[in-house]
Amino acid sequence: MQNVRKIRVLIAKPGLDSHDRGAKVVARALRDAGMEVIYTGLRQTPEQIAETALQEDVDVIGLSILSGAHKTLFPRIMELLKKRGLTDVMVFAGGIIPEEDVPQLKKLGVKEVFGPGTTTEAIIKYVFDNLPERT
Amino acid sequence: MTKTLEIIQGVLAGNPRSIARAITHIENNTADASRIVASIYSHTGKANIVGITGAGGAGKSTLIEKIIREYRRRNKTVGVVAVDPTSPFTGGAFLGDRIRMQELTMDQGVFIRSMASRNYLGGIAKATKDAVKVLDASGKDIILVETVGAGQSEVEIIKVAHTVVVVHAPGLGDEIQAIKAGMMEIADVFVVNKGDRENANKTIMDIQTIMQMDNKEKGWKAPVLRTVALTGEGISELVEKLEEHRRFLEGNDEQRMASLRAKVEMELAEAIKEKTTSRIVEELKKEGEFEELLRRILRKEIDPSSAADKLLQEKLRK
Numbered sequence: 001m002q003n004v005r006k007i008r009v010l011i012a013k014p015g016l017d018s019h020d021r022g023a024k025v026v027a028r029a030l031r032d033a034g035m036e037v038i039y040t041g042l043r044q045t046p047e048q049i050a051e052t053a054l055q056e057d058v059d060v061i062g063l064s065i066l067s068g069a070h071k072t073l074f075p076r077i078m079e080l081l082k083k084r085g086l087t088d089v090m091v092f093a094g095g096i097i098p099e100e101d102v103p104q105l106k107k108l109g110v111k112e113v114f115g116p117g118t119t120t121e122a123i124i125k126y127v128f129d130n131l132p133e134r135t
Numbered sequence: 136m137t138k139t140l141e142i143i144q145g146v147l148a149g150n151p152r153s154i155a156r157a158i159t160h161i162e163n164n165t166a167d168a169s170r171i172v173a174s175i176y177s178h179t180g181k182a183n184i185v186g187i188t189g190a191g192g193a194g195k196s197t198l199i200e201k202i203i204r205e206y207r208r209r210n211k212t213v214g215v216v217a218v219d220p221t222s223p224f225t226g227g228a229f230l231g232d233r234i235r236m237q238e239l240t241m242d243q244g245v246f247i248r249s250m251a252s253r254n255y256l257g258g259i260a261k262a263t264k265d266a267v268k269v270l271d272a273s274g275k276d277i278i279l280v281e282t283v284g285a286g287q288s289e290v291e292i293i294k295v296a297h298t299v300v301v302v303h304a305p306g307l308g309d310e311i312q313a314i315k316a317g318m319m320e321i322a323d324v325f326v327v328n329k330g331d332r333e334n335a336n337k338t339i340m341d342i343q344t345i346m347q348m349d350n351k352e353k354g355w356k357a358p359v360l361r362t363v364a365l366t367g368e369g370i371s372e373l374v375e376k377l378e379e380h381r382r383f384l385e386g387n388d389e390q391r392m393a394s395l396r397a398k399v400e401m402e403l404a405e406a407i408k409e410k411t412t413s414r415i416v417e418e419l420k421k422e423g424e425f426e427e428l429l430r431r432i433l434r435k436e437i438d439p440s441s442a443a444d445k446l447l448q449e450k451l452r453k
Binding site for chain 2 (some may be wrong): 027028031032036038040057
Protein backbone atom coordinates (compact mmCIF):
# COMPACT_ATOMS: atom_id res chain seq x y z
CA MET A 1 0.00 0.00 0.00
CA GLN A 2 1.54 3.30 -0.95
CA ASN A 3 1.42 5.77 1.87
CA VAL A 4 1.41 9.32 0.59
CA ARG A 5 1.50 11.63 3.55
CA LYS A 6 1.03 15.27 2.65
CA ILE A 7 1.87 18.07 5.01
CA ARG A 8 -1.28 20.00 5.87
CA VAL A 9 -0.86 23.54 7.17
CA LEU A 10 -3.37 26.01 8.54
CA ILE A 11 -2.44 29.65 7.98
CA ALA A 12 -4.59 31.76 10.27
CA LYS A 13 -4.91 35.40 11.19
CA PRO A 14 -6.13 35.87 14.75
CA GLY A 15 -7.31 39.23 15.96
CA LEU A 16 -8.50 42.40 14.39
CA ASP A 17 -5.79 43.70 12.08
CA SER A 18 -6.55 43.40 8.40
CA HIS A 19 -3.10 43.05 6.90
CA ASP A 20 -2.92 39.64 5.28
CA ARG A 21 -0.22 40.14 2.66
CA GLY A 22 2.37 38.37 4.81
CA ALA A 23 0.05 35.46 5.58
CA LYS A 24 -0.75 35.03 1.92
CA VAL A 25 2.91 35.15 0.86
CA VAL A 26 3.75 32.44 3.39
CA ALA A 27 0.69 30.39 2.35
CA ARG A 28 1.75 30.54 -1.25
CA ALA A 29 5.37 29.67 -0.50
CA LEU A 30 4.34 26.60 1.50
CA ARG A 31 1.98 25.56 -1.28
CA ASP A 32 4.78 25.86 -3.81
CA ALA A 33 6.90 23.70 -1.53
CA GLY A 34 4.30 20.95 -2.01
CA MET A 35 2.16 21.41 1.10
CA GLU A 36 -1.62 21.62 1.36
CA VAL A 37 -2.39 25.01 2.82
CA ILE A 38 -5.74 25.87 4.35
CA TYR A 39 -6.36 29.59 4.52
CA THR A 40 -9.30 30.89 6.51
CA GLY A 41 -9.18 34.63 5.99
CA LEU A 42 -9.05 37.56 8.37
CA ARG A 43 -10.20 38.11 11.93
CA GLN A 44 -10.30 34.57 13.23
CA THR A 45 -11.17 33.94 16.87
CA PRO A 46 -8.94 31.57 18.86
CA GLU A 47 -11.92 29.18 19.00
CA GLN A 48 -12.27 29.16 15.22
CA ILE A 49 -8.57 28.55 14.74
CA ALA A 50 -8.50 25.60 17.13
CA GLU A 51 -11.67 24.06 15.72
CA THR A 52 -10.47 24.49 12.13
CA ALA A 53 -7.16 22.83 13.00
CA LEU A 54 -9.13 19.92 14.44
CA GLN A 55 -11.53 19.45 11.51
CA GLU A 56 -8.79 19.87 8.93
CA ASP A 57 -6.41 17.63 10.91
CA VAL A 58 -3.42 19.82 10.14
CA ASP A 59 0.19 19.05 11.05
CA VAL A 60 1.23 22.67 11.31
CA ILE A 61 -0.39 26.00 12.20
CA GLY A 62 1.11 29.33 11.13
CA LEU A 63 -0.28 32.34 12.99
CA SER A 64 0.14 35.78 11.50
CA ILE A 65 -0.43 38.76 13.73
CA LEU A 66 0.35 42.45 13.41
CA SER A 67 -2.09 43.94 15.90
CA GLY A 68 0.07 43.52 18.99
CA ALA A 69 -2.52 41.35 20.71
CA HIS A 70 -0.39 38.20 20.60
CA LYS A 71 0.08 38.10 24.37
CA THR A 72 -3.68 37.83 24.80
CA LEU A 73 -4.58 35.69 21.81
CA PHE A 74 -1.74 33.16 21.67
CA PRO A 75 -2.18 31.78 25.20
CA ARG A 76 -5.86 31.29 24.43
CA ILE A 77 -5.15 29.51 21.13
CA MET A 78 -2.57 27.21 22.70
CA GLU A 79 -4.96 26.40 25.54
CA LEU A 80 -7.81 25.59 23.16
CA LEU A 81 -5.56 23.36 21.05
CA LYS A 82 -4.53 21.48 24.16
CA LYS A 83 -8.14 21.14 25.24
CA ARG A 84 -8.92 19.44 21.92
CA GLY A 85 -5.99 17.08 22.24
CA LEU A 86 -4.08 18.73 19.41
CA THR A 87 -0.77 18.60 21.22
CA ASP A 88 1.09 17.09 18.27
CA VAL A 89 0.46 20.10 16.03
CA MET A 90 3.46 22.37 15.42
CA VAL A 91 2.64 26.06 15.85
CA PHE A 92 4.78 28.87 14.47
CA ALA A 93 4.11 32.58 14.33
CA GLY A 94 4.99 35.57 12.23
CA GLY A 95 4.26 39.26 11.92
CA ILE A 96 5.12 42.08 14.28
CA ILE A 97 6.14 40.49 17.55
CA PRO A 98 8.67 42.25 19.80
CA GLU A 99 11.86 40.32 20.53
CA GLU A 100 11.23 40.44 24.29
CA ASP A 101 7.89 38.66 23.95
CA VAL A 102 9.35 35.69 22.10
CA PRO A 103 10.54 33.66 25.14
CA GLN A 104 7.10 33.94 26.71
CA LEU A 105 5.41 32.69 23.51
CA LYS A 106 7.86 29.82 23.23
CA LYS A 107 7.09 28.84 26.79
CA LEU A 108 3.46 28.55 25.75
CA GLY A 109 4.44 26.04 23.09
CA VAL A 110 4.87 28.26 20.03
CA LYS A 111 7.82 26.56 18.33
CA GLU A 112 9.27 29.50 16.43
CA VAL A 113 8.62 33.17 15.77
CA PHE A 114 9.56 34.68 12.41
CA GLY A 115 9.99 38.43 12.28
CA PRO A 116 10.01 40.81 9.32
CA GLY A 117 12.70 40.05 6.77
CA THR A 118 12.54 36.27 7.22
CA THR A 119 12.84 34.56 3.85
CA THR A 120 10.14 32.14 2.79
CA GLU A 121 12.92 29.59 2.22
CA ALA A 122 13.80 29.78 5.89
CA ILE A 123 10.18 29.12 6.89
CA ILE A 124 9.83 26.20 4.47
CA LYS A 125 13.04 24.65 5.75
CA TYR A 126 11.93 25.12 9.34
CA VAL A 127 8.61 23.37 8.68
CA PHE A 128 10.27 20.42 6.94
CA ASP A 129 12.91 20.09 9.67
CA ASN A 130 10.49 20.32 12.57
CA LEU A 131 7.53 18.39 11.26
CA PRO A 132 5.87 16.55 14.16
CA GLU A 133 5.71 12.77 14.06
CA ARG A 134 2.35 11.15 13.49
CA THR A 135 1.36 8.07 15.39
CA MET B 136 -7.49 -0.47 22.47
CA THR B 137 -5.69 0.32 19.25
CA LYS B 138 -5.64 3.75 17.70
CA THR B 139 -7.53 2.56 14.64
CA LEU B 140 -10.30 1.04 16.71
CA GLU B 141 -10.54 4.29 18.65
CA ILE B 142 -10.95 6.21 15.39
CA ILE B 143 -13.63 3.83 14.12
CA GLN B 144 -15.64 4.05 17.34
CA GLY B 145 -15.17 7.80 17.40
CA VAL B 146 -16.49 8.17 13.85
CA LEU B 147 -19.57 6.13 14.68
CA ALA B 148 -20.13 8.29 17.76
CA GLY B 149 -19.83 11.46 15.68
CA ASN B 150 -16.59 12.65 17.31
CA PRO B 151 -15.09 15.40 15.11
CA ARG B 152 -11.48 14.58 15.95
CA SER B 153 -11.99 10.95 14.91
CA ILE B 154 -13.80 12.00 11.73
CA ALA B 155 -10.88 14.27 10.86
CA ARG B 156 -8.30 11.57 11.54
CA ALA B 157 -10.22 8.98 9.54
CA ILE B 158 -10.33 11.28 6.51
CA THR B 159 -6.58 11.91 6.79
CA HIS B 160 -5.92 8.16 6.77
CA ILE B 161 -8.09 7.82 3.67
CA GLU B 162 -6.37 10.73 1.92
CA ASN B 163 -2.94 9.32 2.67
CA ASN B 164 -4.01 5.81 1.68
CA THR B 165 -2.55 4.29 4.84
CA ALA B 166 -2.95 0.66 5.86
CA ASP B 167 -5.47 1.80 8.48
CA ALA B 168 -7.63 3.48 5.85
CA SER B 169 -8.98 0.20 4.46
CA ARG B 170 -9.70 -1.06 7.97
CA ILE B 171 -11.59 2.11 8.81
CA VAL B 172 -13.68 2.07 5.63
CA ALA B 173 -14.39 -1.65 6.01
CA SER B 174 -15.62 -1.15 9.57
CA ILE B 175 -17.87 1.83 8.94
CA TYR B 176 -19.31 0.72 5.60
CA SER B 177 -22.37 -1.02 7.07
CA HIS B 178 -23.27 2.24 8.82
CA THR B 179 -23.43 4.26 5.60
CA GLY B 180 -26.37 4.94 3.35
CA LYS B 181 -28.46 7.17 5.59
CA ALA B 182 -27.24 10.62 4.57
CA ASN B 183 -28.50 12.66 1.68
CA ILE B 184 -25.51 13.51 -0.49
CA VAL B 185 -25.63 16.68 -2.58
CA GLY B 186 -22.93 17.61 -5.07
CA ILE B 187 -22.33 21.25 -5.94
CA THR B 188 -20.43 21.81 -9.14
CA GLY B 189 -19.93 24.51 -11.76
CA ALA B 190 -17.38 26.91 -13.13
CA GLY B 191 -14.89 28.68 -10.87
CA GLY B 192 -16.19 32.06 -9.76
CA ALA B 193 -19.86 31.08 -9.97
CA GLY B 194 -20.14 31.38 -6.20
CA LYS B 195 -20.21 27.75 -5.10
CA SER B 196 -18.61 28.27 -1.68
CA THR B 197 -20.81 31.24 -0.81
CA LEU B 198 -23.86 29.31 -1.94
CA ILE B 199 -22.87 26.33 0.20
CA GLU B 200 -22.52 28.53 3.25
CA LYS B 201 -26.12 29.66 2.79
CA ILE B 202 -27.35 26.13 2.06
CA ILE B 203 -25.76 24.92 5.31
CA ARG B 204 -27.53 27.67 7.25
CA GLU B 205 -30.86 26.73 5.69
CA TYR B 206 -30.42 23.06 6.56
CA ARG B 207 -29.43 24.01 10.10
CA ARG B 208 -32.65 26.03 10.35
CA ARG B 209 -34.39 22.78 9.47
CA ASN B 210 -32.50 21.03 12.27
CA LYS B 211 -30.35 18.91 9.97
CA THR B 212 -26.69 18.24 10.68
CA VAL B 213 -24.34 18.90 7.78
CA GLY B 214 -20.97 17.58 6.61
CA VAL B 215 -19.00 19.32 3.88
CA VAL B 216 -16.15 18.12 1.68
CA ALA B 217 -14.77 21.05 -0.33
CA VAL B 218 -12.32 20.09 -3.06
CA ASP B 219 -9.71 22.43 -4.55
CA PRO B 220 -7.11 21.59 -7.18
CA THR B 221 -3.61 20.31 -6.46
CA SER B 222 -0.81 21.85 -8.51
CA PRO B 223 0.46 19.21 -10.94
CA PHE B 224 3.90 20.82 -10.75
CA THR B 225 4.56 21.13 -7.04
CA GLY B 226 1.97 18.77 -5.53
CA GLY B 227 0.89 21.59 -3.23
CA ALA B 228 -2.55 23.13 -2.93
CA PHE B 229 -4.17 26.29 -1.65
CA LEU B 230 -7.45 25.37 0.00
CA GLY B 231 -9.56 28.48 0.35
CA ASP B 232 -13.18 27.32 0.21
CA ARG B 233 -13.41 27.54 3.96
CA ILE B 234 -12.99 31.31 3.99
CA ARG B 235 -16.66 31.69 3.00
CA MET B 236 -17.91 29.15 5.52
CA GLN B 237 -15.73 30.01 8.47
CA GLU B 238 -18.53 31.48 10.59
CA LEU B 239 -20.06 28.00 10.76
CA THR B 240 -16.92 26.40 12.18
CA MET B 241 -18.11 26.68 15.78
CA ASP B 242 -21.48 25.04 15.04
CA GLN B 243 -21.19 21.50 16.41
CA GLY B 244 -23.78 20.33 13.90
CA VAL B 245 -21.46 21.19 11.02
CA PHE B 246 -18.20 19.54 9.97
CA ILE B 247 -16.20 21.08 7.14
CA ARG B 248 -13.20 19.48 5.51
CA SER B 249 -11.07 21.01 2.75
CA MET B 250 -9.55 18.49 0.38
CA ALA B 251 -6.92 18.79 -2.33
CA SER B 252 -7.65 16.91 -5.55
CA ARG B 253 -4.16 15.32 -5.45
CA ASN B 254 -4.23 15.12 -9.23
CA TYR B 255 -7.29 12.88 -9.39
CA LEU B 256 -9.29 13.84 -12.45
CA GLY B 257 -12.98 14.51 -12.67
CA GLY B 258 -13.41 17.43 -10.28
CA ILE B 259 -13.11 15.59 -6.97
CA ALA B 260 -10.31 13.81 -5.10
CA LYS B 261 -9.78 10.08 -4.96
CA ALA B 262 -10.49 10.26 -1.24
CA THR B 263 -13.75 12.18 -1.64
CA LYS B 264 -15.96 9.10 -1.95
CA ASP B 265 -14.65 7.46 1.21
CA ALA B 266 -14.56 10.76 3.12
CA VAL B 267 -18.27 11.08 2.36
CA LYS B 268 -18.74 7.57 3.77
CA VAL B 269 -17.03 8.67 6.99
CA LEU B 270 -19.35 11.68 7.33
CA ASP B 271 -22.34 9.50 6.49
CA ALA B 272 -21.40 6.90 9.12
CA SER B 273 -20.82 9.68 11.66
CA GLY B 274 -24.51 10.51 11.45
CA LYS B 275 -24.57 13.70 9.38
CA ASP B 276 -27.99 14.13 7.76
CA ILE B 277 -26.79 16.08 4.75
CA ILE B 278 -23.41 15.89 3.05
CA LEU B 279 -22.42 18.62 0.63
CA VAL B 280 -19.57 17.99 -1.79
CA GLU B 281 -18.09 21.02 -3.50
CA THR B 282 -16.12 20.09 -6.62
CA VAL B 283 -13.18 22.02 -8.00
CA GLY B 284 -14.17 24.78 -10.40
CA ALA B 285 -15.44 22.50 -13.12
CA GLY B 286 -15.77 22.75 -16.86
CA GLN B 287 -17.05 20.16 -19.25
CA SER B 288 -15.53 16.88 -18.17
CA GLU B 289 -15.52 17.10 -14.40
CA VAL B 290 -18.49 14.83 -13.91
CA GLU B 291 -17.16 12.31 -11.34
CA ILE B 292 -19.50 13.91 -8.83
CA ILE B 293 -22.41 11.84 -10.13
CA LYS B 294 -20.70 8.75 -8.75
CA VAL B 295 -20.81 10.27 -5.28
CA ALA B 296 -23.94 12.40 -4.99
CA HIS B 297 -27.65 11.60 -5.01
CA THR B 298 -28.49 15.09 -6.19
CA VAL B 299 -26.22 17.23 -8.36
CA VAL B 300 -26.52 21.01 -8.42
CA VAL B 301 -24.85 22.80 -11.32
CA VAL B 302 -24.12 26.41 -10.45
CA HIS B 303 -23.76 29.12 -13.02
CA ALA B 304 -23.46 32.87 -12.97
CA PRO B 305 -24.11 35.44 -15.66
CA GLY B 306 -21.08 36.85 -17.41
CA LEU B 307 -18.68 33.96 -16.91
CA GLY B 308 -17.93 33.77 -20.60
CA ASP B 309 -19.20 31.27 -23.10
CA GLU B 310 -21.27 29.64 -20.43
CA ILE B 311 -23.81 27.91 -22.58
CA GLN B 312 -21.13 25.93 -24.38
CA ALA B 313 -19.96 24.57 -21.08
CA ILE B 314 -23.46 23.66 -20.03
CA LYS B 315 -24.18 21.83 -23.26
CA ALA B 316 -21.28 19.46 -22.95
CA GLY B 317 -21.29 17.23 -19.94
CA MET B 318 -22.66 19.52 -17.29
CA MET B 319 -26.17 19.47 -18.65
CA GLU B 320 -26.64 15.74 -18.37
CA ILE B 321 -25.53 15.60 -14.77
CA ALA B 322 -27.67 18.42 -13.35
CA ASP B 323 -30.65 17.57 -11.19
CA VAL B 324 -30.99 21.23 -10.28
CA PHE B 325 -29.61 24.26 -12.11
CA VAL B 326 -28.76 27.39 -10.18
CA VAL B 327 -28.06 30.75 -11.76
CA ASN B 328 -26.27 32.53 -8.95
CA LYS B 329 -25.56 36.27 -8.83
CA GLY B 330 -29.14 36.48 -10.06
CA ASP B 331 -29.31 40.20 -9.36
CA ARG B 332 -27.04 40.97 -12.29
CA GLU B 333 -28.74 42.50 -15.27
CA ASN B 334 -28.04 39.68 -17.71
CA ALA B 335 -29.21 36.98 -15.29
CA ASN B 336 -32.54 36.60 -17.04
CA LYS B 337 -30.84 35.82 -20.30
CA THR B 338 -28.69 33.15 -18.69
CA ILE B 339 -31.75 31.57 -17.10
CA MET B 340 -33.61 31.59 -20.39
CA ASP B 341 -30.66 30.16 -22.29
CA ILE B 342 -30.45 27.25 -19.89
CA GLN B 343 -34.19 26.69 -20.01
CA THR B 344 -34.06 26.60 -23.79
CA ILE B 345 -31.35 23.97 -23.79
CA MET B 346 -33.22 21.99 -21.18
CA GLN B 347 -36.26 21.83 -23.41
CA MET B 348 -34.17 20.12 -26.06
CA ASP B 349 -33.26 17.52 -23.49
CA ASN B 350 -36.10 15.04 -23.76
CA LYS B 351 -34.66 12.20 -21.78
CA GLU B 352 -37.32 10.28 -19.91
CA LYS B 353 -36.13 10.53 -16.37
CA GLY B 354 -39.32 11.48 -14.66
CA TRP B 355 -37.53 14.48 -13.20
CA LYS B 356 -37.12 17.74 -15.02
CA ALA B 357 -34.17 19.76 -13.73
CA PRO B 358 -35.48 23.14 -12.58
CA VAL B 359 -33.54 26.35 -13.19
CA LEU B 360 -33.42 28.48 -10.05
CA ARG B 361 -32.22 32.01 -9.46
CA THR B 362 -30.19 32.77 -6.34
CA VAL B 363 -28.21 35.63 -4.90
CA ALA B 364 -25.94 33.76 -2.49
CA LEU B 365 -24.55 36.94 -0.94
CA THR B 366 -27.97 38.08 0.31
CA GLY B 367 -29.48 34.62 0.72
CA GLU B 368 -32.16 35.24 -1.88
CA GLY B 369 -33.59 32.06 -3.38
CA ILE B 370 -31.80 29.74 -0.94
CA SER B 371 -34.82 28.32 0.86
CA GLU B 372 -36.42 27.61 -2.53
CA LEU B 373 -33.23 25.83 -3.57
CA VAL B 374 -33.15 23.67 -0.45
CA GLU B 375 -36.86 22.95 -0.98
CA LYS B 376 -36.01 21.66 -4.48
CA LEU B 377 -33.18 19.52 -3.08
CA GLU B 378 -35.66 18.00 -0.63
CA GLU B 379 -38.13 17.50 -3.45
CA HIS B 380 -35.52 15.63 -5.46
CA ARG B 381 -34.70 13.48 -2.46
CA ARG B 382 -38.40 12.60 -2.07
CA PHE B 383 -38.57 11.89 -5.81
CA LEU B 384 -35.70 9.40 -5.52
CA GLU B 385 -37.20 7.81 -2.42
CA GLY B 386 -40.58 7.47 -4.06
CA ASN B 387 -39.14 5.74 -7.07
CA ASP B 388 -37.68 2.62 -5.53
CA GLU B 389 -36.94 0.80 -8.75
CA GLN B 390 -34.93 3.62 -10.24
CA ARG B 391 -33.20 4.31 -6.94
CA MET B 392 -32.06 0.71 -6.59
CA ALA B 393 -30.95 0.61 -10.22
CA SER B 394 -28.89 3.77 -9.84
CA LEU B 395 -27.43 2.59 -6.54
CA ARG B 396 -26.55 -0.74 -8.15
CA ALA B 397 -24.84 1.02 -11.05
CA LYS B 398 -22.85 3.19 -8.65
CA VAL B 399 -21.73 0.27 -6.52
CA GLU B 400 -20.86 -1.78 -9.60
CA MET B 401 -18.71 1.03 -10.92
CA GLU B 402 -16.99 1.39 -7.56
CA LEU B 403 -16.31 -2.35 -7.37
CA ALA B 404 -14.94 -2.44 -10.92
CA GLU B 405 -12.69 0.53 -10.19
CA ALA B 406 -11.40 -1.04 -7.00
CA ILE B 407 -10.60 -4.29 -8.83
CA LYS B 408 -8.87 -2.41 -11.62
CA GLU B 409 -6.76 -0.38 -9.26
CA LYS B 410 -5.74 -3.30 -7.08
CA THR B 411 -4.92 -5.66 -9.96
CA THR B 412 -3.00 -2.99 -11.83
CA SER B 413 -0.77 -2.04 -8.93
CA ARG B 414 -0.22 -5.68 -8.02
CA ILE B 415 0.69 -6.72 -11.56
CA VAL B 416 3.01 -3.76 -12.08
CA GLU B 417 4.72 -4.53 -8.78
CA GLU B 418 5.18 -8.17 -9.81
CA LEU B 419 6.51 -7.27 -13.21
CA LYS B 420 8.95 -4.79 -11.78
CA LYS B 421 10.52 -7.54 -9.71
CA GLU B 422 11.56 -9.37 -12.85
CA GLY B 423 14.47 -8.31 -14.97
CA GLU B 424 12.43 -8.00 -18.10
CA PHE B 425 10.69 -4.84 -16.97
CA GLU B 426 14.01 -3.01 -16.68
CA GLU B 427 15.17 -4.45 -19.97
CA LEU B 428 12.07 -3.30 -21.81
CA LEU B 429 12.28 0.12 -20.18
CA ARG B 430 15.76 0.49 -21.61
CA ARG B 431 14.61 -0.67 -25.02
CA ILE B 432 11.79 1.90 -25.01
CA LEU B 433 14.32 4.61 -24.18
CA ARG B 434 16.43 3.48 -27.14
CA LYS B 435 13.27 3.65 -29.31
CA GLU B 436 13.55 -0.03 -30.15
CA ILE B 437 10.02 -0.68 -28.98
CA ASP B 438 7.04 1.49 -28.04
CA PRO B 439 5.45 1.40 -24.55
CA SER B 440 2.21 -0.21 -25.69
CA SER B 441 3.94 -3.08 -27.48
CA ALA B 442 6.24 -3.53 -24.51
CA ALA B 443 3.20 -3.85 -22.25
CA ASP B 444 1.75 -6.48 -24.59
CA LYS B 445 4.97 -8.43 -24.45
CA LEU B 446 5.21 -8.29 -20.66
CA LEU B 447 1.60 -9.27 -20.11
CA GLN B 448 1.59 -12.04 -22.67
CA GLU B 449 4.37 -13.80 -20.89
CA LYS B 450 2.84 -13.13 -17.51
CA LEU B 451 -0.59 -14.42 -18.41
CA ARG B 452 0.80 -17.56 -20.01
CA LYS B 453 2.23 -18.68 -16.68
